[in-house]
Amino acid sequence: ETGVTQSPTHLIKTRGQQVTLRCSSQSGHNTVSWYQQALGQGPQFIFQYYREEENGRGNFPPRFSGLQFPNYSSELNVNALELDDSALYLCASTLGRTGETQYFGPGTRLLVL
């Protein structure tokens, strides 16, 4: 176990709805990254937050947004859900802006109908 927790574990939404996923980082970690893993593929980087500021973003549209709170927990928000947003969403935490060893949570599986 890495100490990174995510909620909820599973979620079903319909197209056009909005969703919020949550992540609590490992104790002492101040950087959180989010990844999307479609079925049968490797995870794709969505964005990273360091000390409540966005610190890099992958090739995802603006309807994917995030927040990091003073306790370093984080949220991923997705608006106007599309069928292709169905995936496993993984959160990873690390220490420092350039910390490289990222510790992953168990993920939230999102199904969009």
Add this chain to the structure above:
Amino acid sequence: AQSVTQLDSHVSVSEGTPVLLRCNYSSSYSPSLFWYVQHPNKGLQLLLKYTSAATLVKGINGFEAEFKKSETSFHLTKPSAHMSDAAEYFCVVSSSYNQGGKLIFGQGTELSVKP
């Protein structure tokens, strides 16, 4: 830009035989490389990492990987497979050092272990 290519989408071995999962990388500078494992319906677990120290890296559960710059490879090996090794394995490179360590994943190799 950094990238990784996992050369096999699926590898099948018998229990007790060696495991070899192949990975080639592309990087414009000395990379940080990782292998992660993902068991069904689980998150990702770090097996090992290379960060420009010793080229032979030992990880958990008897896995190791060798960084070969001349071949741009970072293959994962284990001398003797166990049934519990059956999982998806990802070779990963870290993006440029000034981008906060964004991870770039390969497509994954599914390892099956036959009794």
